[in-house]
Amino acid sequence: xxxxxxxxxxxxxxxxxxxxxxxxxxxxxxxxxxxxxxxxxxxxxxxxxxxxxxxxxxxxxxxxxxxxxxxxxxxxxxxxxxxxxxxxxxxxxxxxxxxxxxxxxxxxxxxxxxxxxxxxxxxxxxxxxxxxxxxxxxxxxxxxxxxxxxxxxxxxxxxxxxxxxxxxxxxxxxxx
Numbered sequence: 751x752x753x754x755x756x757x758x759x760x761x762x763x764x765x766x767x768x769x770x771x772x773x774x775x776x777x778x779x780x781x782x783x784x785x786x787x788x789x790x791x792x793x794x795x796x797x798x799x800x801x802x803x804x805x806x807x808x809x810x811x812x813x814x815x816x817x818x819x820x821x822x823x824x825x826x827x828x829x830x831x832x833x834x835x836x837x838x839x840x841x842x843x844x845x846x847x848x849x850x851x852x853x854x855x856x857x858x859x860x861x862x863x864x865x866x867x868x869x870x871x872x873x874x875x876x877x878x879x880x881x882x883x884x885x886x887x888x889x890x891x892x893x894x895x896x897x898x899x900x901x902x903x904x905x906x907x908x909x910x911x912x913x914x915x916x917x918x919x920x921x922x923x924x925x926x
Contacts, residue, residue, distance in 0.1 A: 762826040762861045765910035766811070772909050779914060781813035781820065808845040815914070816922060819854040821846060826861040832890040833860050833869075835883050843880055846873050855921050859913060862893070870901040870916050 763783075770781040784807055809823045823846065825837045838858065850856040856873035875891070883889045896902070901916045918924040 762824060762911070763810075765905065766824055766859070769909040769911045769913070770811070770813075773914055779813060779815040779820075781811050781815075783811055784808060807842075809842050815855065815917060818921065819849065819852075820856075820917070821849045821854055822857045822859060824859045824861075826863055828863055829890075830862070830864045830893070832892050833862075833871075833896065834890045835879060836889065838876070838880075843876070847877065850877075855917060857917075859911065860896075861911075866905060868903050868905065868911060868913070869896045870903070870913055871896065872900070872920070875899055 767783055770779070770783070773779040773781060809821050811824065812819070812821045814820065823838060823842050825833075827833060827837060846856045846858075850873045858871045858873075858876055860869045860871060861867075862869070871891070879888065879891050901920070903912070903916065905911065
C-alpha cells in the first residue's frame with residue numbers, strides 16, 4: 751500500500767510503550783512489554799550477531815490494572831475493511847484463552863493504519879470469530895462488525911494509545 755512502511759507496526763508498539771510508561775508514572779497500571787525469548791550465540795559489543803528464538807512468546811503485553819491481571823496483543827494492519835485472524839498466532843490465542851478462563855482482562859488492540867483508528871476487541875469477540883474460522887467460517891472480522899461490537903478510539907487524547915479509560919469502563923464499570 752502506497753505511503754505505508756514496514757515499520758508502521760513498530761510505530762504502534764512505540765506509541766503503546768509511551769502510553770504504558772505514562773500509566774505507570776501516574777500509578778494507574780503496570781503494563782510490561784514482553785519480548786520473545788532468544789538464545790544468543792554471538793555478539794559484538796551491544797550488537798547481537800547470531801541468535802535463535804528459544805520458544806514462542808505469549809502475548810505482547812501483560813500486567814496489572816486495579817489488582818487484576820491483564821493480557822493483550824497489539825496489531826497494526828494496512829487493511830481497510832477487515833482484520834485477518836491470521837495476524838494472531840495460535841499460541842497467542844491459546845494464551846489469551848487460558849488467561850481469560852482464569853479471570854484476567856484479555857483483549858486485542860488493532861491499529862488500522864489507513865483509518866488512523868484503534869479498536870479494542872474483547873477476548874469474547876475474538877473467540878467467537880476464531881472458533882467460527884476453525885469450523886470453516888470467515889477468516890477475518892469485518893470492520894463493520896468492529897464498529898458495532900468493539901471499542902473504537904483514535905490516537906488523540908492524553909496518551910498516544912489511551913486504552914485505559916475503555917478498560918476501566920468495561921471491566922470496572924467506571925465512567926469515562
